[in-house]
Amino acid sequence: MGREILNMSRITKIYPNGVMANKDVSLSVEEGEIHALMGENGAGKSTLMKILFGIEAYDEGRITFDGRDLVHAASAAVIKSGIGMVHQHFMLVDSLRVYENIILGLEPVKGPVINAARAIAETRALGERYNLKVDPLARVEDISVGLKQKVELLKVLLRGARLLILDEPTAVLTPQETEELFGQLLLLKKNNHTIIFISHKIREVMKICDRVTVLRAGRNVGALKVAQTCPEEISRLMVGRDVVLKLDKRPRREGPPLLEARGLSLTNRFGKATLKKVDFQLRSGQILGVAGVEGNGQNELAEAIFGLARGAEGQVLVKGRDILGLSIRRIRDLGLSYIPEDRLTLGLAAAGSVWQNLIPDRADSPALKTWGFLSLRKIARHAGELIEAFNILCRGPDQEAGLLSGGNMQKVVVARELSADPDVLIANQPTRGIDVGANEFIWKKIVEMRDAGKAILLVSADLNEILELSDSILVMCEGEAAAYFEDAAAVTEEELGLRMLGYKSKEAAAHGQK
Amino acid sequence: MASGISIDFVSFAFATIRVMTPLLFASMACLVYTKGGIDSIATEGIMLMCAMAGAAGAWLLGGPFQGLLFGMATGVALSFLFGYATLSLKANPVLAGIALNILAGGLTIFVIYYLTGEKGSTQSLSSGTLPNVRVPLLADVPVLGRILSGHNVLTYVSLLTVAALHFFLYKTRSGLRLRAAGENPQAAESVGLSVTRCKYLALFIAGALAGLGGAFMSLGYVSFFSKNMTAGRGFIGMAAESMGHGVPGGVLLATLLFSVSDALSVQLQMMSLPPELMQLMPYLVTIVAIAVYSRHRARRRAAGPAADPKEVKP
Ligand SMILES: Nc1ncnc2c1ncn2[C@@H]1O[C@H](COP(=O)(O)OP(=O)(O)OP(=O)(O)O)[C@@H](O)[C@H]1O
Ligand SMILES: [Mg+2]
Numbered sequence: 001m002g003r004e005i006l007n008m009s010r011i012t013k014i015y016p017n018g019v020m021a022n023k024d025v026s027l028s029v030e031e032g033e034i035h036a037l038m039g040e041n042g043a044g045k046s047t048l049m050k051i052l053f054g055i056e057a058y059d060e061g062r063i064t065f066d067g068r069d070l071v072h073a074a075s076a077a078v079i080k081s082g083i084g085m086v087h088q089h090f091m092l093v094d095s096l097r098v099y100e101n102i103i104l105g106l107e108p109v110k111g112p113v114i115n116a117a118r119a120i121a122e123t124r125a126l127g128e129r130y131n132l133k134v135d136p137l138a139r140v141e142d143i144s145v146g147l148k149q150k151v152e153l154l155k156v157l158l159r160g161a162r163l164l165i166l167d168e169p170t171a172v173l174t175p176q177e178t179e180e181l182f183g184q185l186l187l188l189k190k191n192n193h194t195i196i197f198i199s200h201k202i203r204e205v206m207k208i209c210d211r212v213t214v215l216r217a218g219r220n221v222g223a224l225k226v227a228q229t230c231p232e233e234i235s236r237l238m239v240g241r242d243v244v245l246k247l248d249k250r251p252r253r254e255g256p257p258l259l260e261a262r263g264l265s266l267t268n269r270f271g272k273a274t275l276k277k278v279d280f281q282l283r284s285g286q287i288l289g290v291a292g293v294e295g296n297g298q299n300e301l302a303e304a305i306f307g308l309a310r311g312a313e314g315q316v317l318v319k320g321r322d323i324l325g326l327s328i329r330r331i332r333d334l335g336l337s338y339i340p341e342d343r344l345t346l347g348l349a350a351a352g353s354v355w356q357n358l359i360p361d362r363a364d365s366p367a368l369k370t371w372g373f374l375s376l377r378k379i380a381r382h383a384g385e386l387i388e389a390f391n392i393l394c395r396g397p398d399q400e401a402g403l404l405s406g407g408n409m410q411k412v413v414v415a416r417e418l419s420a421d422p423d424v425l426i427a428n429q430p431t432r433g434i435d436v437g438a439n440e441f442i443w444k445k446i447v448e449m450r451d452a453g454k455a456i457l458l459v460s461a462d463l464n465e466i467l468e469l470s471d472s473i474l475v476m477c478e479g480e481a482a483a484y485f486e487d488a489a490a491v492t493e494e495e496l497g498l499r500m501l502g503y504k505s506k507e508a509a510a511h512g513q514k
Numbered sequence: 515m516a517s518g519i520s521i522d523f524v525s526f527a528f529a530t531i532r533v534m535t536p537l538l539f540a541s542m543a544c545l546v547y548t549k550g551g552i553d554s555i556a557t558e559g560i561m562l563m564c565a566m567a568g569a570a571g572a573w574l575l576g577g578p579f580q581g582l583l584f585g586m587a588t589g590v591a592l593s594f595l596f597g598y599a600t601l602s603l604k605a606n607p608v609l610a611g612i613a614l615n616i617l618a619g620g621l622t623i624f625v626i627y628y629l630t631g632e633k634g635s636t637q638s639l640s641s642g643t644l645p646n647v648r649v650p651l652l653a654d655v656p657v658l659g660r661i662l663s664g665h666n667v668l669t670y671v672s673l674l675t676v677a678a679l680h681f682f683l684y685k686t687r688s689g690l691r692l693r694a695a696g697e698n699p700q701a702a703e704s705v706g707l708s709v710t711r712c713k714y715l716a717l718f719i720a721g722a723l724a725g726l727g728g729a730f731m732s733l734g735y736v737s738f739f740s741k742n743m744t745a746g747r748g749f750i751g752m753a754a755e756s757m758g759h760g761v762p763g764g765v766l767l768a769t770l771l772f773s774v775s776d777a778l779s780v781q782l783q784m785m786s787l788p789p790e791l792m793q794l795m796p797y798l799v800t801i802v803a804i805a806v807y808s809r810h811r812a813r814r815r816a817a818g819p820a821a822d823p824k825e826v827k828p
Contacts, residue, residue, distance in 0.1 A: 078706075104690065104691070104694050
């Protein structure tokens with residue numbers, strides 16, 4: 001520790017569309033440290049890292065790594081020099097197998113042929129060593145988000161990177177997986193690897209990072225030693241005010257049931273039962289949190305209810321009417337709306353503009369029309385209002401949605417779904433990749449909806465979010481509703497964690513029985 | 515009567531394999547384009563120009579093999595041209611493809627007129643044909659020998675190409691990279707691969723295959739070039755590629771289906787059915803097959819959620 005391994009000085013980056021994403025940003029990282037990079041959505045964190053990794057050009061500045069200048073190096077050269085990056089949005093080839101993605105570019109060969117047996121063995125061994133277990137032969141398109149993250153980590157580790165850039169790696173991980181990852185990062189650190197860690201969760205940064213650099217609107221606002229600071233100071237630097245992610249909720253006033261699942265089952269296309277006779281009831285004025293280890297049916301539950309997963313069996317009653325098998329249009333008309341887990345596949349049309357992404361569910365509404373035709377003026381006004389209300393950082397409604405920063409893409413989705421004013425909101429990871437300020441805002445919105453008598457089904461990998469927001473909690477384990485807590489306030493994080501792992505009670509866990 | 519049918523069957527099977535040759539080159543070219551993430555719409559025009567180049571090359575350079583090489587070189591050059599326009603100059607691939615196809619139609623007629631003074635074909639030039647091959651042992655097997663032996667050398671090359679492409683795409687390093695760059699260029703770039711290089715490799719291979727298919731038309735199928743002689747084979751290749759699910763074996767089967775209908779239409783024309791109607795058949799089969807296939811695929815997509823729960827337990 002102590003030796004400076006990376007120095008980025010006075011980096012300025014202006015995107016072709018005129019956005020100044022970095023202005024005179026400097027970053028100094030020491031060998032063997034875990035260095036956090038924090039800042040609001042759109043502050044320029046991902047941009048700075050893409051510049052370092054050689055996939056975005058920069059207009060001014062200088063980068064030195066390990067005593068050598070990286071003068072506008074291409075990423076192939078950057079990788080060679082010992083830098084690896086896990087991107088905020090996955091860089092995987094979906095139709096290829098896991099091991100093929102991992103070895104891509106470094107394929108071991110036997111004569112003219114790829115040595116698949118060796119590649120698979122290497123992938124397995126690497127997975128064992130870093131406790132990142134994946135099935136090397138699975139196709140990437142078939143695996144969950146959490147597993148894709150592991151594949152990305154393995155990819156970087158296989159390339160022998162000494163400096164690892166992790167852009168919001170924990171945004172898609174469950175608490176258990178995050179713990180696992182932290183153990184791993186600390187191990188890497190012990191082996192003198194250096195890590196740049198981007199996260200919106202101050203708690204995580206306090207826990208494993210040595211120093212933190214904070215960006216705001218594309219500029220440096222501070223570099224601190226974590227040991228000598230506190231969460232409040234960091235959040236003040238990031239957003240200019242104190243943000244405490246604590247909610248003051250009114251006691252709930254429940255009304256009639258709005259959404260009810262009876263014996264909801266689902267078999268995926270590999271013939272595996274992913275939902276097994278799930279029952280629950282969601283009442284007006286209630287937030288029901290769905291917790292579980294990634295891949296235990298939470299996502300399928302949300303998708304089955306909203307009609308995205310065809311072939312579900314059982315009943316899903318909305319105001320007493322079975323909606324299974326109805327088209328998504330009909331389901332939306334019945335007052336449901338949905339924030340999907342993955343903003344880039346289901347949430348947005350990345351090539352479309354911001355306004356196009358804000359209105360598709362309401363394009364038929366007379367409020368956006370004049371004489372029966374869509375009125376661009378009315379749409380622009382509507383989009384402008386949403387952009388302002390949800391504080392979406394963009395150049396205007398016409399900007400391409402795919403060019404927004406990750407958190408701002410998420411805000412577009414959230415803005416659309418919340419402003420649809422549904423009776424039942426299914427929120428699948430609503431605050432994934434969102435900064436603390438916006439996180440607080442979305443939480444408040446969700447609680448407002450609840451107080452207005454709406455019903456919310458909250459699926460989240462963030463236990464803190466589940467515990468803070470939910471009135472009641474449903475725990476999923478292997479496709480079953482493993483536990484239900486009517487009063488979320490009476491549940492501890494530990495108990496929830498055990499139930500997620502399938503233990504019936506604390507005592508059983510102590511004896512190792514399920 | 516019975517023997518009459520069996521003779522028909524043998525000649526029909528033989529004809530199927532014969533007409534399959536250019537289709538197979540076309541569909542394999544489309545396969546490589548698609549795997550490399552490049553629009554395959556220009557295949558038709560490239561093939562037509564290569565058919566012309568094959569005949570002209572054979573005449574100018576003094577032999578069908580020289581003509582074949584010249585045709586392939588033309589295919590690669592045109593493929594690179596298409597790639598340069600769409601990848602480097604960022605032209606819209608569909609428009610560039612249509613432009614190339616239309617250009618091919620006009621330019622080939624211009625060239626044969628320049629060379630022969632006729633506008634229809636190059637029959638007056640002597641360009642010769644590539645040899646037919648009697649496959650040693652196979653030729654002596656009853657029935658099968660008469661179906662499988664005695665085809666043009668390029669017919670066997672086309673079949674070998676299917677196996678070779680399978681090997682290349684799924685077993686070799688370059689094949690893996692080509693598929694990765696074609697499907698998700700950003701991912702390929704993020705591990706330091708040169709996407710441009712992968713794409714130009716795809717353009718090279720596909721161009722050479724289209725060249726083989728085109729040259730076969732004028733140097734094997736018949737011994738001269740006639741205007742618009744590829745007659746939509748490049749487009750049928752696109753259809754076969756998508757129906758064959760983008761894997762060489764599947765594309766081969768799809769191509770076989772189109773070849774059967776092609777051969778059938780020739781056979782039925784010899785009976786006294788209206789020839790125009792019969793000539794429609796391969797195209798009708800294409801449309802029907804694609805429709806059936808798309809429905810099937812849409813249904814399979816809807817069958818379940820994409821996310822598979824992990825097989826490895828934490
Ligand atoms: N390819 C691009 N073209 C144009 N503008 C872009 C592009 N990528 C990012 N931007 C803009 O640059 C700014 C910084 O984006 P960046 O992705 O670096 O933010 P970030 O700090 O990573 O935010 P988040 O926490 O939301 O991921 C944003 O205003 C974004 O809209
Ligand atoms: Mg980012």
